[in-house]
Structures are given as C-alpha cells and as structure tokens.
Amino acid sequence: MFEVLSWSYRFIYTALTAGFALSCWMAYSKNIRTCRYISPLLNLILIILNFSLIAYYYEPLDYTALYIGVGLASAYMLSRLVLAKLSIGCNCLMYDIVYNMLQTGLIILYRLSPEYGLRQACFAAAGMLGFFAAFIFMKRFQIEYKHLSLLGGLILALLLITQIWGIEINGSKNWINLYFTNVQPSEFIKLIFVFFLACLLSQELSTRRFVGIAASILAVICFFVLQRDIGSAFLFFAVYLVMLFTKDIKGYYTAISAGAAIGGAFISYFAFSYIRSRVLAWINPWKYTSGKSYQITQSLFAVATGGLIGTGLFLGDPKFIPAVHTDFIFSALCEETGILNGISLLAMYALISIIGMDISSKCSNPIYSSAAFGLTSLTAIQTLVIICGVLNIIPITGITLPFVSYGGSSLLSQFINVGILCCINTMAEKTD
Structure with missing residues (x-):
C-alpha cells in the first residue's frame, strides 16, 4: 500500500515544488502580490504532506515525524509573522525560499535516518534563533572600517583554536568538541x-593594500590546507576572488590572484596525496569504482535511477x-524525488542569489554593499561547487549544500548569513 502511495505522490510533490518555484519567481520578477501569498501556503502544504507520508511509512505510525512536521509548520508561520513586522522589502520571500530548502533537507534526512532528521530539526530551531539574533545585532551595531583589527583577530583566534585543539572527523581536522556537540569553526569564520574583506575593499585598492589582502587570504588558506579542509580553502579563495573583482577596475590584481591560485593548485596536486586521489577519481571515475571513485559513481547511479520524477520516498x-x-x-534528492525537483531547488538557489545581488546593488554603505555581495556569493559558489561535485563536473570538495545537508554549524551559519542579508536589505530600503 505504501509503495503505491509513495509512487503516486511523486507527481503531486513535483507539481507543488514547481509551483512554489514559479510563484517565488513571479513574486520577485513581476511583483505579483498574489504570488507572495501562494508561496507560504505551498510551503505549509509541502511540510504537512511530506511528514505525513514519512509518518505513515513506519509501523506503528511515527508520531515523531508528525510532531516535527507540526513544529516546523508552526515555527514557520510564527517566525514569518515576526519577520514581516521587523522588516520591509523582499525579506519574507527570501525566508520562504530558505524554509523550503530547509524542509526539503529535513524530509530527505529523516528518510535516511530518523536520528538525522530529529537532530537537524533541533539545529533548525537554533538556526532560526540565529537568523533573528543576526538581524537584530546588525540593526543595533554598525560594522565600520575601524573594526578591521577586531575582525582579523577573531579570524586568527578561531583558526588557531581549531589548529591546536581541533579534532579530526572524516579526514579533516576542522572540528572543535564542546562535549555536547561538535562545532566547525570554519562555518563562522x-x-x-x-x-x-568588505572593510579592506571599502578603501581605495592600491598595490600596498592588495598585498595585504593577498597575504591575509594566503594565511587563511594555509591553515585550511594544514587541516586538510580543501573545500573551505577553495570556497574562501573563490569568495575573495569575486569580491576583489568587483573593486578591481583594471583587473590586474584579480588576474594575479587567479594565476597564483592555478599555480598553487598545481603544486598541491603533487604535494598532497589526498588531493591527487580526488583529482584522479574525478578524471576517470569508472576506473576506480570499488575504491576512490566509489562515492562519485554511486552518486551518478542514484541521479540516473531517479529519472525526471524519482522513485518515490523510501523506494530508492x-x-x-x-x-x-x-x-x-x-x-539522494534526485533519486527519490527526481531531477525535476532538483532543478526546482536549483532555481531557488538562483533566485536567492539574484535577490542578494540586488540588495548589494541598492545599498549605499560601501562596506555593507560589499558584504552583501560576498555573503550572496558564498551561498551561490558553495551551491555550485557541491552540485558540480556530485555530478562529477569538478572534483569532490567535501562542502555541504546550503540549508539542505546535515550539519548544525553549517545550518546555523547559513541562517545567520540570510539574517544579515535581510537586515542590510531593510536598512537599504529605509535609506531609499
């Protein structure tokens, strides 16, 4: 009975997610007021239907899944009302998109393991608190160029703490054990x-300043390489490069940085065996299907198995x-819900990136404008890198899919990221 129900639900789920994506795009691009009400309604329907299906799968009925669904829907309605009172502009639309990604991740995680789903739901609660804490903090405390030393000191302190007291998980020494949980400082760094970077780039970009910026990014990347956290090293450099590009009128400094990165990548390939292993698995995954390429080949099989609308929840x-x-x-998402739902998810990432860039362009404060661009780039690049990695377009980097993958540190930092963006947007709207 469940197999028939799950198989049939694929069509409903695909229609609802496509409808949500379309309504969000129409609400933003055409400013259609009705669509702004359709998006949250579809979110609630998806939460209720998805967690009801999951609860029905288990015998006896899994009430924990139902409780998570009810809690998620209630928290969504309450937090969205609070946000609507606190802010203006397209913040509620951004929040709708983020929450859609969150509930998508929770469904897949709970399907994989109820323990993962329950823990991620707790992380989500912390993330929502982090969202509003970041929003309120940014409204009351203005970051200026004079805070540059403080920001640099915080980065250095967190890197040193991780290097000295960090523990190794999955081959990377980039975690701190706090007894009750493990924290990944790089997510907050x-x-x-x-x-x-926004503070540094708010001033005129001279050769001396460029050398200082380049030295800073080199130091950070060296720490990550020592911790075997190649994903973070790549992500930090990519964000640095796009932020530098926006201020580098002639493009000389950007070209120098890109050239240095290519040289560094070439050296790293020969210097570090774990990097070489990932590159070889990427170049010819079918040669090492039972070894170093097992992960990526299974990923490709899963995506191909799902087809357009997936096998159905619990049927893959x-x-x-x-x-x-x-x-x-x-x-996993593509296997059980289909490639079409994967495309809908990517459309949501694209839209939230466009909204973030729009916030950056209309903000008159140079530091906040650059920061909004950087924070948006962070999410966009991270999404692009992980999607390309699982499809074997580029080597696997080990970073997470924003708002969807399992992880407390990652989810909390992403909610803080969007909270900051929403606050910058509110301040920019009020200035206009």
Missing part, C-alpha cells in the same frame, strides 16, 4: 571573513552512497 537506495547525508544529499 567565513562570515567574519566576508566582513573583513540512497544509503549506498557514503556520506549521503552531508556531501551527497542532492543525489
């Missing part, structure tokens, strides 16, 4: 780093993919 085999709940959750 990247937010501070964006504001650090995503658990064959190692680290499916973190690095390869997009593959």
Whole structure:
C-alpha cells in the first residue's frame, strides 16, 4: 500500500515544488502580490504532506515525524509573522525560499535516518534563533572600517583554536568538541571573513593594500590546507576572488590572484596525496569504482535511477552512497524525488542569489554593499561547487549544500548569513 502511495505522490510533490518555484519567481520578477501569498501556503502544504507520508511509512505510525512536521509548520508561520513586522522589502520571500530548502533537507534526512532528521530539526530551531539574533545585532551595531583589527583577530583566534585543539572527523581536522556537540569553526569564520574583506575593499585598492589582502587570504588558506579542509580553502579563495573583482577596475590584481591560485593548485596536486586521489577519481571515475571513485559513481547511479520524477520516498537506495547525508544529499534528492525537483531547488538557489545581488546593488554603505555581495556569493559558489561535485563536473570538495545537508554549524551559519542579508536589505530600503 505504501509503495503505491509513495509512487503516486511523486507527481503531486513535483507539481507543488514547481509551483512554489514559479510563484517565488513571479513574486520577485513581476511583483505579483498574489504570488507572495501562494508561496507560504505551498510551503505549509509541502511540510504537512511530506511528514505525513514519512509518518505513515513506519509501523506503528511515527508520531515523531508528525510532531516535527507540526513544529516546523508552526515555527514557520510564527517566525514569518515576526519577520514581516521587523522588516520591509523582499525579506519574507527570501525566508520562504530558505524554509523550503530547509524542509526539503529535513524530509530527505529523516528518510535516511530518523536520528538525522530529529537532530537537524533541533539545529533548525537554533538556526532560526540565529537568523533573528543576526538581524537584530546588525540593526543595533554598525560594522565600520575601524573594526578591521577586531575582525582579523577573531579570524586568527578561531583558526588557531581549531589548529591546536581541533579534532579530526572524516579526514579533516576542522572540528572543535564542546562535549555536547561538535562545532566547525570554519562555518563562522567565513562570515567574519566576508566582513573583513568588505572593510579592506571599502578603501581605495592600491598595490600596498592588495598585498595585504593577498597575504591575509594566503594565511587563511594555509591553515585550511594544514587541516586538510580543501573545500573551505577553495570556497574562501573563490569568495575573495569575486569580491576583489568587483573593486578591481583594471583587473590586474584579480588576474594575479587567479594565476597564483592555478599555480598553487598545481603544486598541491603533487604535494598532497589526498588531493591527487580526488583529482584522479574525478578524471576517470569508472576506473576506480570499488575504491576512490566509489562515492562519485554511486552518486551518478542514484541521479540516473531517479529519472525526471524519482522513485518515490523510501523506494530508492540512497544509503549506498557514503556520506549521503552531508556531501551527497542532492543525489539522494534526485533519486527519490527526481531531477525535476532538483532543478526546482536549483532555481531557488538562483533566485536567492539574484535577490542578494540586488540588495548589494541598492545599498549605499560601501562596506555593507560589499558584504552583501560576498555573503550572496558564498551561498551561490558553495551551491555550485557541491552540485558540480556530485555530478562529477569538478572534483569532490567535501562542502555541504546550503540549508539542505546535515550539519548544525553549517545550518546555523547559513541562517545567520540570510539574517544579515535581510537586515542590510531593510536598512537599504529605509535609506531609499
């Protein structure tokens, strides 16, 4: 009975997610007021239907899944009302998109393991609190150029703490054990780093200043390489490069940085065996299907198996993919809900990136404008890198899919990121 229900639900789920994506795009691009009400309604319907289906799968009925669904829907309605009172502009639309991504991730995680789903729901609660805390903090405390030393000191302190007291998980020494949970400081360093760069780039870009900026990014990347956290190293450099490009009128400094990156990547390939292993697995994954390429080949099989509308929840085999709940959750999503739903999710990432760039362009404060661009780039690049990784377009980097993959530090930092963007947007709207 469940198999028939899940198989049939694929069509409803695909229609609802496509409708949500379309309504969000119409609400933003055409400013259609009706669509602004359709998006949250579809979100609520998706939450209720998805968690009801999950609860029905288990015998006896899984009340925990129902409680999570009810809690998620209630928290969404309450937090959205609070945000509507606190802010103006397109913040509620951004929040709708983020919440859609969140509930998508929770569904897949709970399907993979109820423990993952329950823990992620707790992380989501912390993330929502982090969202509003960041929003209120940014309204009351203005970051200026004089805070540059403080921001740099915070980055250095967190890097040193991780290097000295960090523990190794999945081959990377980039975690801190707090007894009750493990925290990944790099997730929070990247937010501070964006504001650090924004402060530096708010001044005239001279050769001396460029050398200082380049030295800063080199130091950060060296720490990540020592911690075997190649994903963070790549992400930080990519964000630095796009932020530098916006201020580098002639493009000389950007070209020098890109050239240095290519040289560094070439050296790293020969200097570090784990980097060489990932590159070889990427170049010819079918040669090492039982070894270093097992993860990526299983990911490709999963995406191909799902087809356009997926196998149906609980009717696929995503658990064959190692680290499916973190690095390869997009593959699990495509296998059980289909490539069309994967495309809808990518459309949401594209829209939130466009909204973020729009916020950056209309903000008159140079530091906040640059920070908004950097924070948006952070999410966009991270999404692009992980999607390309699971599809074997580029080597696997080990970073997470924003708002969807499992992880408390990642989810909390992403909510803080959007909270800051919403606050910058509110301040920019009031200035206009």
